[in-house]
Structure formats: C-alpha cells, structure tokens
Amino acid sequence: MTFKEKWIExxxxxxxxxxxxxxxxxxxxxxxxxFISSLFVFVPIxxxxxxxxxHLWSSPLNYILSVPFFILGLILVIWTNFIFIRIKxxxxxxxxxxxxxxxxxxxxxxNPMTGGLFLLMFGxxxxxxxxxxxxxxxxxxxxxxxxxxxxxxxxxxxxRLGDDYxxxxxxxxxxxxxxxxx
Numbered sequence: 001m002t003f004k005e006k007w008i009e010x011x012x013x014x015x016x017x018x019x020x021x022x023x024x025x026x027x028x029x030x031x032x033x034x035f036i037s038s039l040f041v042f043v044p045i046x047x048x049x050x051x052x053x054x055h056l057w058s059s060p061l062n063y064i065l066s067v068p069f070f071i072l073g074l075i076l077v078i079w080t081n082f083i084f085i086r087i088k089x090x091x092x093x094x095x096x097x098x099x100x101x102x103x104x105x106x107x108x109x110x111n112p113m114t115g116g117l118f119l120l121m122f123g124x125x126x127x128x129x130x131x132x133x134x135x136x137x138x139x140x141x142x143x144x145x146x147x148x149x150x151x152x153x154x155x156x157x158x159x160r161l162g163d164d165y166x167x168x169x170x171x172x173x174x175x176x177x178x179x180x181x182x
Contacts (some may be wrong), residue, residue: 065127
C-alpha cells in the first residue's frame with residue numbers, strides 16, 4: 001500500500017469511525033491547517049521586511065484592492081460554516097458531515113470554504129501590498145492544495161460517498177462557478 005493509499009484509508013477510517021477520536025483530532029487538524037495556511041501569507045511579508053523589498057502599492061490602494069477579497073472570502077467561509085453547523089459536520093476531512101451536501105454554497109462549489117480561504121489569503125496579500133504573497137506564495141499554496149484535494153480528499157470522498165459524489169463532481173466546479181450549472 002502506497003503512502004497516498006494509507007493516508008486516504010486513515011482519513012476514511014477516521015471520518016467513518018469513533019466519535020470520540022474525531023472530537024480530539026478535529027481541532028488539532030484544524031489548527032494545524034490554519035497555522036500552515038497562515039504561514040503562506042505572513043512568511044513572505046516577513047521576508048519582504050527582512051530584504052527591504054518595496055511594496056507593490058501604498059495606501060489607500062492596498063485597502064481598496066483588499067476589501068472585495070475580504071468580503072467575498074468572509075461570505076463564503078461564514079456561509080459554509082453555517083451549513084456545516086446545521087448538518088453537524090466540520091470542514092476538517094477527518095470529521096466530515098454525515099452525508100453529501102449539495103445545497104447552499106455547495107450548490108455552486110465543491111469546496112466553498114477553500115475558495116473563501118484563497119480569497120482571504122489574496123486579501124491579506126493585497127492589504128499588505130506583498131508581491132511575494134500575491135505572485136509566489138499564495139499561488140504555490142493553491143497549487144499544492146489543489147493537488148492534495150485531487151490526490152487525497154476526492155478519492156476518499158468517492159470511497160465514502162460513492163456514485164453520489166461522482167455525479168456531484170461532474171456538475172459542480174471545484175472552487176468558483178465560472179460557468180452556469182448544467
């Protein structure tokens with residue numbers, strides 16, 4: 001069994017297993033995820049200060065550029081969290097909702113919380129006028145996150161949810177609804 005297959009199996013067993021184990025693992029995994037995600041925003045800002053790299057633009061343009069990203073990102077994150085709370089699940093793959101969610105923000109995106117996170121990250125990059133965040137670190141984070149979703153989370157969802165998820169995946173885009181639904 002490959003590392004990837006072992007990881008998929010671990011997520012599957014945890015997601016379908018003992019409730020007490022999920023209660024312990026969920027906050028740890030969530031905090032670790034948020035910590036790693038925040039590194040991709042704040043480390044480049046720190047590097048720019050160390051290397052005295054100039055900002056892309058200054059106030060108030062950085063505020064004007066960041067506000068739409070913050071607003072849209074927060075709307076997606078909050079909307080999706082309310083859905084998770086209502087369905088009694090969490091955004092952490094180790095403690096997912098008990099069934100496939102296809103309503104609310106999930107009618108437009110398979111990963112609305114992640115799309116909101118990407119928007120928030122770009123909002124911070126624009127707010128701090130960080131060229132390294134906007135051009136290198138956040139796109140790199142998105143690249144690795146998408147690879148992880150395709151390699152680990154989606155196979156686990158197929159294993160756990162079956163044909164329902166396969167059909168849903170065909171109809172709904174991964175992050176942002178670029179075209180009208182079929």
